[in-house]
Amino acid sequence: MKKFLFVVLALMLTLSVFAAGDKEAAAAGPQKITIWAWDPNFNIAIMEEAKARYQAINPDVQFEIVDMAKADVEQKLLINLSSGVTDGLPDIVLIEDYNAEKYLSSYPDSFADLSSSFDYSQFAPYKVKLMTVGGKTYGVPFDTGVAGTYYRKDILEAAGFRASDMENITWDRFIEIGEAVFAKTGVSMCAFDPTDGGLVRVMLHSAGSWYFDKNGKPFLAGNPVMEAAVATYAKLINSPGTMKTSGWAEWVGAINSGKAATISTGVWITGSVKAEATQSGKWALAPIPRLNVPGAVNASNLGGSSWYVLNSSKAKATAIDFLKQIYAKDNDFYQKILVDRGAVGSFLPSQGGSAYMVADPFFGGQKVFQNFSAYMQKIPSVEFGSYTYEADSAIASVLPSIYAGGSVADALKAAQAQLENAIK
Amino acid sequence: MPHEQLLLRRLRGRPSAGLVFSYVFIIIVAAFCLFPFLWMVIGATNVSKDVSMGKLSLGMALFDNFANLNKLVNLPLVFRNTAFVTLVGTFFTLLVASMAGYGFEMYRNRHRERLYAFLLLTMMIPFAAVMIPLFRIFAKVQLLNSFIAVILPSVASVIVIFYFRQSTKSFSRELVEAARIDGLSELQAFFYIYVPSMKSTYAAAAIIVFMSYWNSFLWPLIVLQTNDKKLLTLAISSLSSSYTPDFGVIMLFIILATSPTLVIFFAMQRQFVAGMLGAGK
Amino acid sequence: MKTIRQSGLVRHHSTAGFHRSTGWMFVSFALILVGVFSIYPVISSFLLSFQTGRGAVYHFNGLGNIQRLLKDTVFLQALKNTFVYFIFQVPIMIILALTIASVLNNPKLKFRGFFRIAIFLPCVTSLVAYSVLFKSMFALDGLVNRMLLAINVVAEPIPWLLDPFWAKVLIIIALTWRWTGYNMMFYLSAMQNISPSYYEAARIDGANAFQQFRYITVPLLKPVILFTSVMSTIGTLQLFDESMNITGGGPANATITISHYIYNVLFRFTPNFGYAATISYVIVFLVAILAFVQFKLTGDDHAA
Structure with missing residues (x-):
């Protein structure tokens, strides 16, 4: 034991000498760009591709692409911004669209104003709107969460429904179809996690409404679109055609295992749908159902994120140039990330590219990305405001009472009170 | 019944109902405790889809999972970083905390007792509350993104100081008295008399401290910034939050990340139990 | 220093000062x-x-935060949840741990x-690892429900993550x-310090296993029990990992803890x-209050 302890001790001392030498303090030269993002198979891989392309133009620029969990990126960014310390900040950071305004308006001078650096008319308008605060546009729009309904043609046909039955429908009709499908085939129409309010956002967005009014005030109580959205969602959850799942794995598992016939969500799910190769040829894509309120369209969005440049960046000009050369110019790049990663960018010129024209045998030869591109341009523009998470949390806390048949108006009143207190 | 006879009967007789019950109980408890580990091992050999479907038999995907993991994570680097932080951190924590525990117990005085009570109070403050000021300190001295920043705030761990003070209560003062008479300085007495005679106390503390550094997450996440400083827990976290998480790969990673702690624990468990014995009084 | 210490007489005189500085x-x-x-x-x-x-701009608010706290339904819910964990989990765990320890203390x-190792192992895992495991094991269609269904304990899957x-x-x-x-x-370590002669004597007096446990083991273990319950109290009130990583605080904030709510206020919401x-x-x-109450309840004014 004594010997063992001595060895450990000696080892530690050697290591601590090491530590002293370890302080090279990676002095970021002006030509090094640090990027924070999440998901090694998606954003990180895409950024690696962008890096390789930019280095072909400008070989002197070094990149450090740091891969973290999404919550970790948000947390690190907030703590750096809040403590007024800029040394720790990256040059470019990925921010989820729902949260963009929170950062832009809470930390006004921290992000670079890119209004004059980019031609924003080339990007999907709804993406540009959400990153515009006080007339200035920050950020470079990246992937879209354009929504669609993926469905099993074979199962719907077995229940007597054709592709045209899935086009331009309301959620109420979707629920009807679902009940018929379930009654005839025993397969659930769809799977949802009742604790997740994502679909409520999809419904709101499809009607051009949001949790907040034009002045940024909470608009849950007395908002007819909001009432319709939660009531419809509750109806969907309680429908016999809906299978309840908990967590991501089970939700995706429901379609991969053939227990659910449709999945209605953002385009980023394509990879997970296609993961089950045995179902090839059986799937098809339809526009997402719309909410039964005036002005609602069969197009919406769930998730998606964009790149932002920090004002404190020592390589700001290079970082902006990098985003411009690749994300606002390189059509070929967008084709590659679509093919390799299933990423649908919001750079409009790229959507005429070859990858978007491919007829996918998994979807019975349907050109799904062309469909998505068409849906994307119909997505209404809304301002997400600074408090999406707070509102999400308030809605989530009243959903169970609505599922149980409680008054929608009262529940939304309670949610409104909680939200108002949370953003005080 | 005379004592000896009672003992003899117990030795010869069949296991009592109580003992049978004890076995049943302890086997059930142990099965519950071990089951998730078993499942983790099974998961590591299966493809993601089978893991999420709860497949309970070994699969063939172990090597594929490893290859994928190796592609996504720079394993040698994160293991080296984590080992470095853990070993250096554990060493200094044991040194500083045992000196403090020894100091508080062997040289009691009124002021220090008050300070000690105050130290215990600081344990009750949730870490989230001190995170911002702590972050500012390290930013001010330009130590962000360094392992020093990861280690330093936990070196003076109050719970470990407490543990050493409790253990020191069973340490015989005469040993130090004798050392003084032999001409050893107070520091020498600490290092040559106290430390060697408290080996098992150190072993028990070492395991607990090792675990806490090895598994630390929130603070390293905040202060470390670049890929070359990445730790295991941060790597697992980023892997498990992707849009399409690969559960087989994650399971395998968890096994790899957990095994060093298990090895240390197995190697030192005898000392560990003995050390807990000292503090448990 | 050295000369002073070598002479017993002088040392005696300066003990106080010496003690202080060393x-x-x-x-x-x-x-x-x-x-x-x-x-x-x-x-x-x-x-x-x-x-x-x-964000980065703050102004003085006096007791405004406290007023806001009292009206904050999520905070009140978190407080309630934390107490539920405290009231149920701490005693269950301590009783279970004591029972296991006394079973394992039986030399036969x-x-x-x-x-001993098997039962200790769970606390060696990292929280990230453990939350991934639990989340998947307790999914609606997960392993635990499959097993419960297979052995007919339940008729339909338990909605672990969906029901408050x-x-x-x-x-x-x-x-x-x-x-x-x-x-x-x-507990096991402390039990091994109890002389077997106590139990021997109790057996001769006709005490059964439970009585031995109740009248010998528990009283002698009081300081350790106090120590572990104070530590568990601190741990429970600061509970974060499980709420954050396994249930995400849901459904409808039914499992959110105070620490998790602090985290949300800091890092999820606009900070x-x-x-x-x-x-x-x-x-x-x-x-502080609970620790004080526990000290009083166990009738021990000195820390364990």
Whole structure:
């Protein structure tokens, strides 16, 4: 034991000498760009591709692409911004669209104003709107969460429904179809996690409404679109055609295992749908159902994120140039990330590219990305405001009472009170 | 019944109902405790889809999972970083905390007792509350993104100081008295008399401290910034939050990340139990 | 120094002064570190708790944060949840740990070393690992439900993560799984210090196993039980990992803890550090009260 302890001790001392030498303090030269993002198979891989392309133009620029969990990126960014310390900040950071305004308006001078650096008319308008605060546009729009309904043609046909039955429908009709499908085939129409309010956002967005009014005030109580959205969602959850799942794995598992016939969500799910190769040829894509309120369209969005440049960046000009050369110019790049990663960018010129024209045998030869591109341009523009998470949390806390048949108006009143207190 | 006879009967007789019950109980408890580990091992050999479907038999995907993991994570680097932080951190924590525990117990005085009570109070403050000021300190001295920043705030761990003070209560003062008479300085007495005679106390503390550094997450996440400083827990976290998480790969990673702690624990468990014995009084 | 110490007589005279300085030397490193990395941040966050604001701009708010706290339904829910965990989980775990320890303390039991390690193992896993495991095991279609269905304990899957009641049960199960072995180790060590002659005498007096446990083991273990229950109280009131990583605080905030709510106020919502600091002082306050009550209840005014 004594010997063992001595060895450990000696080892530690050697290591601590090491530590002293370890302080090279990676002095970021002006030509090094640090990027924070999440998901090694998606954003990180895409950024690696962008890096390789930019280095072909400008070989002197070094990149450090740091891969973290999404919550970790948000947390690190907030703590750096809040403590007024800029040394720790990256040059470019990925921010989820729902949260963009929170950062832009809470930390006004921290992000670079890119209004004059980019031609924003080339990007999907709804993406540009959400990153515009006080007339200035920050950020470079990246992937879209354009929504669609993926469905099993074979199962719907077995229940007597054709592709045209899935086009331009309301959620109420979707629920009807679902009940018929379930009654005839025993397969659930769809799977949802009742604790997740994502679909409520999809419904709101499809009607051009949001949790907040034009002045940024909470608009849950007395908002007819909001009432319709939660009531419809509750109806969907309680429908016999809906299978309840908990967590991501089970939700995706429901379609991969053939227990659910449709999945209605953002385009980023394509990879997970296609993961089950045995179902090839059986799937098809339809526009997402719309909410039964005036002005609602069969197009919406769930998730998606964009790149932002920090004002404190020592390589700001290079970082902006990098985003411009690749994300606002390189059509070929967008084709590659679509093919390799299933990423649908919001750079409009790229959507005429070859990858978007491919007829996918998994979807019975349907050109799904062309469909998505068409849906994307119909997505209404809304301002997400600074408090999406707070509102999400308030809605989530009243959903169970609505599922149980409680008054929608009262529940939304309670949610409104909680939200108002949370953003005080 | 005379004592000896009672003992003899117990030795010869069949296991009592109580003992049978004890076995049943302890086997059930142990099965519950071990089951998730078993499942983790099974998961590591299966493809993601089978893991999420709860497949309970070994699969063939172990090597594929490893290859994928190796592609996504720079394993040698994160293991080296984590080992470095853990070993250096554990060493200094044991040194500083045992000196403090020894100091508080062997040289009691009124002021220090008050300070000690105050130290215990600081344990009750949730870490989230001190995170911002702590972050500012390290930013001010330009130590962000360094392992020093990861280690330093936990070196003076109050719970470990407490543990050493409790253990020191069973340490015989005469040993130090004798050392003084032999001409050893107070520091020498600490290092040559106290430390060697408290080996098992150190072993028990070492395991607990090792675990806490090895598994630390929130603070390293905040202060470390670049890929070359990445730790295991941060790597697992980023892997498990992707849009399409690969559960087989994650399971395998968890096994790899957990095994060093298990090895240390197995190697030192005898000392560990003995050390807990000292503090448990 | 050395000459003073070598002469017994002189040392005797200066014991007080000598004691003082040497004692300070031993504790100084720890005190400096705690001062810089705990006490300074604590004071700084205390001052912050009287301020409010968004992002990087703060202004003085007096007791405004406290007023807001009392109207904050999520906070009140978190407080309630935390107490549920405290009231159910801590006693369950301590009783279970004591029972396991006394079973393992029986010298007639074979493979004790194996069982001891098996039961201790859960607390060795990292929280990230453990939450991934639990989340998938307790999914609606997960392993646990499949097994319960297979052995006909339940007729339909338990909605572990979807139902407020079961989600709390899940958190309690997870906590108990992870920490029982850890506490058991403390009890087992303390039990091994109890002289077997006590039990022998009790047996001769006709005491059964439960009576021995109740009248010998528990009273002699009182200081350790106190220590572990104070530590568990602190742990429960600061509970974060399980709520954050297994249930995400849901459904409908049914499992969110105070620490998790602080995290949300800091990092999920638009950050308000002043308000977060106020909430964290609630935890400090509660722990202090509960620890005091526990000391009083066990009738021990000295720390274990």
